[in-house]
Amino acid sequence: MRFKYKCYDCGFETVTDDIIYLCPHCGSTEKEGEFRKGILSVIYEDDELKALAARPDLGVSDFLPYPIVDADTFPLGPTPVVRSRRIRERCGLDVCFKMDSQLLSGSFKDRASLLVAMQAMAHGQTKIALASTGNAGAAMSAIGAAYGLDIVLFVPASAPVNKLMQSVLYGAHVVPVRGSYDDAFALSLEYTRKKGGINRNTAYNPMTIEGKKTSSIELFFQLGRKAPDVIYVPTGDGCILGGVYKGFYDLLHAGLIERLPRIICAQSEGSMAIAQAIESGEYRNVKADTIADSISVSSPANGRMAVRAVRESGGYAVCVSDGEILAAQRELCSSAGLFAEPAASAAYAAFLKDRKNLDPSQTVTVLLTGTGFKDMAVFENKLSLPQAVDNDPAVIDSLPF
Ligand SMILES: Cc1ncc(COP(=O)(O)O)c(C=O)c1O
DSSP, X not given: OOOEEEETTTOOEEOOSSOOOSOTTTTTOOOXXXXXXXXXXXXXXXXXXXHHHTOTXXXXXXXXXXXXXXXXXXXXXXXXXXXXHHHHHHHTSEEEXXXXXXXXXXXXXXXXXXXXXXXXXXXTOOEEEXXXXXXXXXXXXXXXXXXXXXXXXXXXXXXXXXXXXXXHHHTOEEEEESSOHHHHHHHHHHHHHHHOXXXXXXXXXXXXXXXHXXXXXXXXXXXXXXXXXXXXXXXXXXXXXXXXXXXXXXXXXXXXXXXXXXXXXXEETTBOHHHHHHHHSOOBOOOOOOSOGGGOOSSOTTHXXXXXXXXXXXXXXXXXXXXXXXXXXXXXXXXXXXXBOHHHHHHHHHHHHHGGGSOTTSEEEEEEOBBGXXXXXXXXXXXXXXXXXXXXXXXXXXXXX
């Protein structure tokens, strides 16, 4: 579909066939210690969206700026929508879980990475560089393997080993950096500046947010062409949240829904820059420290857009402690059979904390963004396997269950 780029920070708009990243006017003009400025949105004319909405065979990929080539090479979904009987009975609420942890690389990040791969291929590029805390890198590496693209991945050396190992197995050039995610981000920019290729950094490349919107559009179809009333989104950089918002925004402008769902920004108390900005209106970075590595972000790349999205949707932020995140992770496993990584479980923890504010007549979705297998190290010294027993039938009598 034809699109333009728009910067909501300064109002700049352009239509171009070139690949562009930040707003050429206000990109990176933020003050020291503040959220990045000049993240571009991909925007369509309302008339085009309305014409699209009238198509009898309308599907998720129709809403994208680049066609998905050979979609069966790396299918994006639909991911399951789980209506856990036990959790719904316990809460007395119409809640469902959107299982984006079931995407092929095990996290939501496939959505952004697939669109960036399509952008690269449409522009005749074969190399993509990025920085990642782990999941985006694994997703990009998987899709690179599927489509034969060259992936160069800068990650903090401290990222969970499972996520790094995935990327190595998928055949990416993995560069662990002795430094933070921000350091890896800067190195990846230097890489594309010197060696070319496309940069897929979260929010920096507008296609990352645009790709993530497919989750909301898919959900709209799965709920019988309806949006939920409320959606809980685990948030670090605010790129997933921006993407979730953008999906509903396009549906609204296509005339397919009447209003945006209330978007609830779920953050860790140890990494709550966006939540603070929603409250205070000040875009201040924080010093992040949380067990939920994927949402541990000091300087949120898409923070300004996330704040706007939450406010415009009538939503708010809910912050949860590491203890609440781990308890929510356990409860998802033991009550619903759903194994989500800590960052994703933060959305459920936020739902649990906030449920007293929900109306039973409302439909609620909790977005689970990454599988629990991604970060098994989180259980070290917290959980041990039961002791082995002798292979002796007499053992059965001694079992208390
Ligand atoms: C599993 C998971 N959940 C949530 C997030 C948070 O997304 P964002 O940083 O776009 O807010 C991430 C980001 O890496 C993630 O991997």
